[in-house]
Structure formats: C-alpha cells, structure tokens
Amino acid sequence: MRSLFRGVAVVALLVLASLSVRAQGRWPSEGAPGPLKPHPVQFPPYETRVLPNGLQVVAVLQHEQPVVSMRLIVRAGSARDPRDKAGLARLLASLLDQGTDTMSAFEMNDAVDFIGGEMSAGAGTDLSFLRMLVMKDSFSVGLRLLADMARRPAFAQAEIDRQRQQMLSTLQVRSDDPEYIANSVFDRFVYGSHPYGFPNDGTSATVSSITRADLVDFHVKYFVPNNAILAVVGDVTADEAFEDAVSAFGDWQKRDVATAPVVNPPSPSKRVIVVNKPDAVQTEIRIGHIGVKRNSSDYMALNLALRILGGEGANRLHQVLRTEHSLTYGAQAAMNTLRDAGDFEAETSTRTDATGQVVSLIIDEFWRIQRERVDEAELAHAKAYLTGSFPLTIETPDAIATQVLNVLFFGLPVQELQSFRDRVNAITVDDIERVARYYLHPDRLSIVLVGNAAGFTPQLRKAGIRSFETIDVGDLDLMARDVRAGGAGAARKADRINYSPQQGVIAQEGAAARALVDKVIDAKGGLDVLRGVRNITAVTHALTDTPDGRVDAKTTTYLAYPNRVRVETTLSVGTIVQVYDGARAWVKDPRGVHDVPTEMARQLDSSFSRDVIALLLAARDGRVRARLLPDVKADDGKTYHLLECSSTTLEPTMLYIDPATNLVAKQTYVADGPAPPGARPEDRPIVEESFSDYQPVNGIQIAFTASVRQGGRTILERHVTDIRINEPLDARLFTRPTP
Numbered sequence: 042m043r044s045l046f047r048g049v050a051v052v053a054l055l056v057l058a059s060l061s062v063r064a065q066g067r068w069p070s071e072g073a074p075g076p077l078k079p080h081p082v083q084f085p086p087y088e089t090r091v092l093p094n095g096l097q098v099v100a101v102l103q104h105e106q107p108v109v110s111m112r113l114i115v116r117a118g119s120a121r122d123p124r125d126k127a128g129l130a131r132l133l134a135s136l137l138d139q140g141t142d143t144m145s146a147f148e149m150n151d152a153v154d155f156i157g158g159e160m161s162a163g164a165g166t167d168l169s170f171l172r173m174l175v176m177k178d179s180f181s182v183g184l185r186l187l188a189d190m191a192r193r194p195a196f197a198q199a200e201i202d203r204q205r206q207q208m209l210s211t212l213q214v215r216s217d218d219p220e221y222i223a224n225s226v227f228d229r230f231v232y233g234s235h236p237y238g239f240p241n242d243g244t245s246a247t248v249s250s251i252t253r254a255d256l257v258d259f260h261v262k263y264f265v266p267n268n269a270i271l272a273v274v275g276d277v278t279a280d281e282a283f284e285d286a287v288s289a290f291g292d293w294q295k296r297d298v299a300t301a302p303v304v305n306p307p308s309p310s311k312r313v314i315v316v317n318k319p320d321a322v323q324t325e326i327r328i329g330h331i332g333v334k335r336n337s338s339d340y341m342a343l344n345l346a347l348r349i350l351g352g353e354g355a356n357r358l359h360q361v362l363r364t365e366h367s368l369t370y371g372a373q374a375a376m377n378t379l380r381d382a383g384d385f386e387a388e389t390s391t392r393t394d395a396t397g398q399v400v401s402l403i404i405d406e407f408w409r410i411q412r413e414r415v416d417e418a419e420l421a422h423a424k425a426y427l428t429g430s431f432p433l434t435i436e437t438p439d440a441i442a443t444q445v446l447n448v449l450f451f452g453l454p455v456q457e458l459q460s461f462r463d464r465v466n467a468i469t470v471d472d473i474e475r476v477a478r479y480y481l482h483p484d485r486l487s488i489v490l491v492g493n494a495a496g497f498t499p500q501l502r503k504a505g506i507r508s509f510e511t512i513d514v515g516d517l518d519l520m521a522r523d524v525r526a527g528g529a530g531a532a533r534k535a536d537r538i539n540y541s542p543q544q545g546v547i548a549q550e551g552a553a554a555r556a557l558v559d560k561v562i563d564a565k566g567g568l569d570v571l572r573g574v575r576n577i578t579a580v581t582h583a584l585t586d587t588p589d590g591r592v593d594a595k596t597t598t599y600l601a602y603p604n605r606v607r608v609e610t611t612l613s614v615g616t617i618v619q620v621y622d623g624a625r626a627w628v629k630d631p632r633g634v635h636d637v638p639t640e641m642a643r644q645l646d647s648s649f650s651r652d653v654i655a656l657l658l659a660a661r662d663g664r665v666r667a668r669l670l671p672d673v674k675a676d677d678g679k680t681y682h683l684l685e686c687s688s689t690t691l692e693p694t695m696l697y698i699d700p701a702t703n704l705v706a707k708q709t710y711v712a713d714g715p716a717p718p719g720a721r722p723e724d725r726p727i728v729e730e731s732f733s734d735y736q737p738v739n740g741i742q743i744a745f746t747a748s749v750r751q752g753g754r755t756i757l758e759r760h761v762t763d764i765r766i767n768e769p770l771d772a773r774l775f776t777r778p779t780p
Contacts, residue, residue, distance in 0.1 A: 082432045084459045085441065088279045089449075092287060094295045095267025099449060100282035101274040101441055107177040109275035110438035111187050114446050115169045116270075117263035120236035120381075121301060126251055127520060128208060128243025133194075133256050134164035135204045137171055140195040149186070158183055162190065166237060167380045168450060169263075174439055177276045181285050184273075188289035191264060196256050208248050215242075220390070222316055223325035223491040225519050230314060230487045231331055231384050233307040240519050247520065267295040272445045275438035306331050306382045309485035313501070313509035316517065317494035324396040324492030328403050329386035330482055335378035335451045341464055342472040343376055343385075343480060345423050349473070350374040350410050351387055354426030355419045357406050358387060366402070368395045380451065385481065393493050397500025400488065407483040408671045412683060412695065415473050428462045478711070478727060484668070554667040557684055557698065558660045564703035566741035568661065571654050574741065576601045576770050583759035596759075604649045605775045621645045622775045634778055650691045653705055660686055673697070681706055704742060707731045712751060726751050739766040 087101040119130045138160050140146040153160050156179035162171045171190050175183035215221040225240050232238030242248070271290065273282040309330035333343060351358035351374025358372040372389035387407070391399045435441045435458070448457055457464070490497070494511055501509060518526040562568050577600040585592045592612060599607040604623040609616060618629040619637075626637035626645055649655060650665075660667040670683040675697070682698035697707035708730045728751050732744035743764060749757040 082435070082462065084435060085274075087445070087455060088283075089455070090283055092266065092291060094291065094293055095265075096286070096290050096293065097270045097449065098283060098286045099270070099272050099445055099455070100277070100279045101272065101438075101445055102277070102279065103274060103438055103441060104276045106438065107276050108438050109175055109177055109180045109183070109273065109277055110442045111173045111175075111184055111274075112272045112442040112446055113171045113187060113191055114270050114450060115191070115264055116167070116268050116298075116450070117259075118165045118168045119239075119241035120166050120379075121259070121263065122236070122239075122243070123255075124239070124520070125247060126243070126255055127239050127247040128241070129251055129255055129259055130164040130169060131242055132201070132204060132208060132248065132251055133259055134162045134169050135208075136196055136200055136256070137162035137169075137190045137194050139200045139204065140197055141189045142193040142195055143189060145195075146197070146200060149190075152186060153183075156182055158186075160186070160190070164241070166241060170446075172439075180275075180277055180281070181288075184285050184289045188293075191269075192290075192293055194260065196253050196260075198253060201253055201256070205248060205251070208242060209245055212242060212245050212248065219318060219321055219323070219325040219491045222318070222514065222517070223327045223388070223489050226314055226316060226491070226517070226524060227327040227329070227386065227487065227489045228384075229519060229524050230312055230489065231306070231329065231386075232382065234522070235304045235306040235382065236301075237306065237379060237382060244518070244520055262299060265296045265298060266290060266293045268298045270446055270449050272442040272449075274442040274445065309482045310487070311485050313488040313506055314490070315494050315498060315501075315509050315511045316489070316491040316514055317511055318491055318514045319493050319495070321492040322393065323390045324393055324399075324490055324497055325388075325390050326396070326399060326403070327386060327388050327489040328400070328407070328486050329374075329384055330486055332376055332383035332385045333378060333480065334381060334383055336453060337378070337383075339476050339480070340378065342468050342476045345420065345427070345465070345468050346410065346415075346473050346477050346481075347374050347376040347385060348423040348426070349415055349419050350406060352423070352426075353430075354423035357410070357419075358389070358403060361402055361406060362389060362391075362399060366398070368392075368399050368402075372403070393496035394500075396490060396492065396497035397504040400490070400501070400506075401504045404483060404486060405671050407481060407486065409673065411477045411481045411483055412670070412673045413675070414470055417470060420468070420470055420473060424465050424468070427465045431461050474727060554660075554669040554684065557669055557682060558657060558667055560703045561684070561696070561698055561705065562657050562661060564742065565654070565657065566737075570740045571658060573767070574602060574654055575767050578765045578768055578770070579761055580763040581759045581761050583757060585757045599770055599774055601770055601775065603655065604646060606645070606649075607774045620775055620777070622777070625777070627777055629778065647691065650688075651694050651708065651710060653696075653708070656686055656694065656696070659688075660684075664688065665691060670695075675707075702735075704735060705732060734760075738764050741766065 085101050085103040087099060089097065089099045091097050117130065119127070122129045138146075138149065140149055144152065149160075153173075156175055158173060158175040158179060160171075160173050163169070171187055173183045173187040228240075229238045271286060273286065333339065337343070349355040349357060351372060356373065358374055362369045362372045369389045369391045372387070374385070374387040377384050377386060387403050389399065389403070433440075435444055444458055445455060448455055488506075491514075498509070498511070512525055516526050517524055559568075562571060565571060577598075579598045579600075581596050581598065583594050583596055585594060595611045597609045604621070606621050608619045610619070615631050620627055620629075621637075621642060623646075624642070626642040628635045628637060650659070656665065659665040665686045665688040668685045668687075670685055672680050673683050674680050680700070682700055684696040684698060685693050686696065687693040692711055694708060694710040696705050697709075698704070699706045710728055712726050712728050728749065730747060730749050732747045734744060734746035735742045736745050737743070743761065745761040745764075747759055748755055
C-alpha cells in the first residue's frame with residue numbers, strides 16, 4: 042500500500058510540469074575496434090599467517106621464474122611526521138639501505154650485489170617500505186638482509202648528512218617547478234590541516250632541523266612487528282616462506298604503537314588560488330576536492346567514473362582540451378585514495394592566454410559527468426582498459442607483492458585480486474550516475490593555478506571567477522596555515538572565494554538565475570496567473586509499476602495550495618482514497634481508514650515543495666536558492682538549461698529547461714526517505730520526471746503527458762484526460778473520516 046500511495050502521489054504532482062522534447066538525429070561515426078576477448082587470469086595460490094609477535098606474513102607461490110620478491114611495509118609514513126619535522130619519514134627511509142649495526146652502507150651494497158639481488162626502501166604518505174629481490178637460491182640470505190635493514194638501521198651521521206643534502210637539493214629544484222608547486226598547494230587546500238595536506242618531503246627548514254635522535258625515535262615508535270606486513274612472493278613453498286620469516290623476524294619484539302590524533306579533512310569548499318610565477322610560460326592547473334578512502338565500498342564505481350572523466354580508456358578531458366580545442370598536450374583526472382581520506386583531481390597545463398578557457402572546460406566536464414548519464418560505450422571502454430591491464434599488474438613476483446600488500450594494508454581481502462575483473466564488469470551506468478551525483482561537487486571545487494598571473498587573471502573574471510587569492514611564488518610557505526610566509530598579512534589579496542561562473546563554468550546565482558526563473562514563469566503563464574492558482578482538479582489515466590506488478594488506474598487528484606492533496610484511484614480491487622492535509626496522511630480502502638507513517642507525510646510535504654508552480658514562486662521570492670548550472674546535453678541530443686533549486690528543507694532539485702519554449706522538460710532529485718534496508722544513504726536512487734504534451738488551461742501551460750524513472754527504470758506513465766483550475770473545493774475532501 043505504501044508504494045502505491047507514493048506512486049499515485051507522484052501522479053498528482055506531475056500535473057504541474059511542462060516539456061516539448063524533439064529527438065534529433067546523430068551524425069554517423071565510427072569508433073576504434075573493440076577490445077579482444079579477455080584471457081582467463083589466475084591469481085597464484087597464497088597463504089597468510091600471523092607470527093606470535095604480530096607480524097602478518099603472506100606467501101604467494103609463483104614458480105614461473107626462479108625469483109623471490111620480499112617486501113616489508115610498516116604502517117607509518119609521512120603522515121606521522123611531527124609538523125615541525127616534516128620529511129622525517131622520507132629521510133629515515135632513505136637511510137634503511139645505507140648501513141646497519143652489523144655492516145656499513147658499502148658492505149651492505151656489496152653483499153646484495155654478490156647474490157645478484159636488488160634492494161630499495163622508501164616512504165609514502167601512510168607507510169614505509171623495504172624491498173629485496175633475489176634469485177631463489179639466495180632467498181634465506183636476502184630475507185635476513187631485509188630483516189637487518191628494517192630492525193637495525195645504523196643511522197650513521199655521515200649518511201644522514203649525505204641523504205639530507207640530497208633532499209635539500211631536490212627541494213631547491215622543486216621550489217621552482219610549477220608542477221610540484223601546483224600539486225603541493227592543491228593538497229594543502231583540499232586536505233587543510235590534516236597530515237595529508239603537508240608535503241611528504243617537508244621543506245628546507247623542517248628537513249634541516251631533523252636530528253639523529255628524531256630518526257631513532259620514529260624508528261622505535263613505529264618499526265615494530267605488530268605494525269608491519271611481510272609479503273614473500275615467488276619460487277618458494279609456503280613452508281619455506283614461513284620458516285625463514287620466523288628465523289629472520291621471530292625474535293623481533295612487539296610493542297604498543299601510539300595512535301595518531303584524529304584530524305578530519307575539511308569539507309569541499311569553493312576556493313581559487315593563483316600562485317604568481319612571472320617567468321612561467323604555461324599555467325599549471327589543478328581542480329578538484331576531497332574524495333574517499335581506499336576502502337570505500339564505492340571505490341570501483343568512482344574509479345571508473347574518474348577514468349571516464351579523465352583516465353585511461355575514455356578521458357573526456359583529453360578529448361575536449363586536446364582533440365577538440367588543441368589547448369594542451371594532455372589532461373587527466375584521477376582519484377587518489379589513502380587510508381584516512383582521498384581526493385578527486387583534474388590536472389593539465391596550458392599556454393598562459395588559454396588559462397581561463399581551459400578552467401571553464403574542465404569545470405564543465407565535472408558538471409557533465411555529474412548531471413548526465415554516461416554512455417554505455419564510454420563505460421565499456423573504461424572497463425576494458427582496467428580488466429585488460431590488470432594481468433600486467435600481477436605478471437612478476439615483484440608486481441604481485443605490491444598488489445598483495447596494497448589490499449592487506451587497506452584491510453581488504455586478498456580475494457579481491459582474484460575477483461577483480463568480475464567486480465569491474467559488475468559496475469553499471471546506474472552505479473556511475475549514483476556515485477557521481479553523491480560524491481562529486483562541481484560547485485565546491487578547489488582551483489589552483491600556477492603561472493604568470495598578469496597574463497591570465499583578467500580571463501578569470503570573464504570566465505565567471507569574480508574573486509580569487511593571489512600569492513607570489515616567493516611568499517609560499519607550505520607549512521603555514523594559509524601557505525604564506527609571514528601569515529595572512531603578507532598576502533596581496535586574500536579574498537575568500539565566492540565565484541560564480543559565466544559562460545557555463547560554475548553555478549551562477551543572483552541575476553543570472555533570477556533571469557531564467559522569470560523566463561520560465563512567463564512561459565508557464567506569468568507571475569500574476571501562477572500566484573492566483575488556489576487549487577487544481579485533474580483526472581488522469583496512469584500505468585504504475587508496483588511490487589505486485591503493473592497497475593492500470595484512473596485517478597482523480599485534488600490539489601489545494603499550499604500543501605493539501607486528495608487522490609481517488611479506481612483499481613480492479615475497488616476505489617482507494619489517499620489524503621494529505623498538510624500535517625497528516627491517511628488511506629481509505631475497502632478495509633477501512635488507515636494512518637500513514639509520519640515519515641511518509643514528511644516525504645509528501647517535500648513533494649509539494651518540488652511542485653513546479655510552488656518551486657518557481659519560491660525561487661522568485663527567494664525562499665529557495667536558485668542557481669543556474671552549465672547547460673547539459675540529454676540522451677535525445679538536445680541541450681537544456683539547468684536550474685538547481687534547494688533550501689535547508691529541500692534537497693537539490695534540478696529543472697531542465699527547454700531553451701526553445703522556456704518550459705520545464707525534466708525534473709530530477711534524490712528519492713525521499715531513508716535508503717533501502719541494508720543500503721547506505723548515498724544508495725537512494727535518482728528520480729527523473731519527464732513532461733510533454735503542453736496545453737494551455739486557464740492561461741497556464743500544463744503537461745498532459747509525463748513519465749517517472751527511478752534508478753534508471755520507468756515506474757510510471759500518465760496522461761491527463763481532464764483538468765480544472767480554481768474550481769471551488771469542499772474542505773471536507775481533506776478531512777479525516779471518523780473511524
């Protein structure tokens with residue numbers, strides 16, 4: 042009964058919308074040949090064990106080559122650096138293969154060369170790692186060398202000074218590199234004061250302040266077996282792998298590991314930062330906002346969505362910026378995912394005089410992938426790239442070790458590697474639409490531009506960016522709160538961003554949105570006429586999908602503004618009356634009168650807020666926020682103006698405006714109410730109401746035909762057979778009968 046009530050309520054509300062959709066033909070085109078049929082890929086057998094000291098060990102058996110790869114990761118990277126010692130984890134990692142308590146750096150390198158092996162160490166944001174690659178007959182020797190590196194690094198002062206100087210030299214070079222500057226500033230503004238926002242390599246000041254005592258303290262705190270994972274991959278048996286792991290690491294003493302303080306990244310926010318580098322001949326561009334953790338259940342769908350936007354297999358950004366407009370040599374978008382957070386980022390570079398146009402086009406593409414369903418072919422190409430390239434990521438023992446450690450580090454099951462192709466191919470266009478609408482926020486993008494500010498900032502205002510912050514490259518301090526040396530007082534301009542795009546860049550508010558609202562009101566019938574609507578009585582014929590099958594119904598709907606509705610539906614089982622009086626809802630059927638849950642009454646109230654007449658008047662009066670978004674191209678090939686309406690009590694509702702008639706062609710919004718049982722809030726489906734067959738009634742344009750799609754599936758179709766406006770209604774129609 043609940044689903045039927047909701048369906049028929051939608052019928053009542055559809056009476057007030059409008060459209061004229063004309064399908065347009067498409068030019069014939071020929072694409073690249075499709076991918077070959079994928080060959081079966083078998084992930085090698087593996088076993089996992091946890092040693093008594095807490096060290097997690099995984100052995101992956103791969104006998105195609107007489108090689109063994111050993112990788113040890115420690116759950117501590119640059120995110121654990123003290124703020125004033127940024128670069129500590131990187132410096133420490135560079136010293137792990139530069140000598141131990143038992144051998145010098147020269148002796149260690151000589152020992153590895155003698156067995157024909159390779160060794161390395163490094164640190165990322167969330168972890169540090171050590172790697173040893175040897176032939177099978179040197180497995181035991183290599184594993185002992187790896188254990189010595191991890192457990193007993195010498196931290197010789199001469200090596201510390203040498204590695205520090207290399208880091209300082211690298212930082213000096215990077216301080217003049219626009220690409221490095223753009224990446225670093227983008228991270229700072231997206232992640233804020235979260236450790237992910239600060240440079241992994243630190244700054245000259247922080248690296249210079251690191252002492253041997255700092256290195257030893259970091260090593261003691263985090264390099265313990267219960268904070269580490271060891272992967273042994275290659276031409277060994279499981280027994281050999283675990284026996285040698287016990288021999289090399291079994292007496293490593295476990296210790297408690299201090300937990301890091303919780304610092305949440307900021308929510309996405311609109312901000313444009315211009316880093317002025319007068320000698321730059323190009324502008325480095327970074328656009329995006331905060332994303333998701335690696336272990337997000339929507340990781341795969343988001344991964345494919347970002348690949349369609351700007352990754353391998355599809356890459357709309359490259360197509361638009363390079364192929365169509367010749368504005369850059371390449372553009373990409375990616376999803377960076379870490380343990381505690383992540384980000385979505387588009388990046389490219391372009392000549393100075395094209396900066397404004399490129400920014401506009403990139404933001405247009407963020408809007409397009411969020412507001413329009415992606416093409417099946419685009420998704421298929423992105424899937425084909427992922428599934429086709431996956432075998433290359435598990436081709437060698439070294440590559441397998443990397444993959445295994447990744448899933449274990451993020452707390453994912455190793456079985457995910459075996460089911461990778463199936464999980465990729467299970468993603469649908471509906472999944473892409475859902476995650477793009479839930480996670481992407483084109484109206485809250487952080488934009489970082491590094492280049493000759495005098496050459497491109499005049500373009501920003503033309504592109505609709507009315508306010509931005511400018512920082513001279515010499516004033517940058519990536520460790521400062523606002524990345525300016527000397528604090529906020531050193532800034533030449535520090536307006537907090539309040540940008541509104543022109544020419545279809547970012548959402549326009551104020552006069553631009555008001556102008557479109559006025560056009561739609563005029564096309565609908567005019568402001569005075571719409572304000573004069575007190576009630577509507579409509580008779581409709583509807584086909585509705587319910588859990589019990591398709592229902593053919595004749596319905597009479599009484600609408601009394603601002604928020605009362607009565608729906609009388611004639612079905613094969615009899616007549617059902619459903620009423621909402623603005624506060625309560627109830628149903629009368631052959632069994633009697635039944636109250637409707639409060640939650641449904643609230644949903645009905647939200648539905649009234651989305652009524653086109655009510656919504657247009659509320660936008661006109663400022664009771665809802667109206668924003669003009671970039672134009673969108675629908676599946677029928679036609680381009681529509683897009684108007685977003687929202688308030689503190691109304692989730693964003695998108696009105697698609699036909700530019701030929703200025704009437705509403707379509708309305709989309711997230712379904713009201715909680716997500717289905719066992720689902721998440723972001724799983725609520727998208728509702729799409731389309732309207733057509735306009736006819737004037739008492740001076741008001743009414744859509745006589747409409748359909749409703751939910752979650753990509755049509756659930757209702759209806760046609761108006763009779764409609765009357767402002768005929769007197771008996772108040773008893775909305776009065777609950779006495780039991």
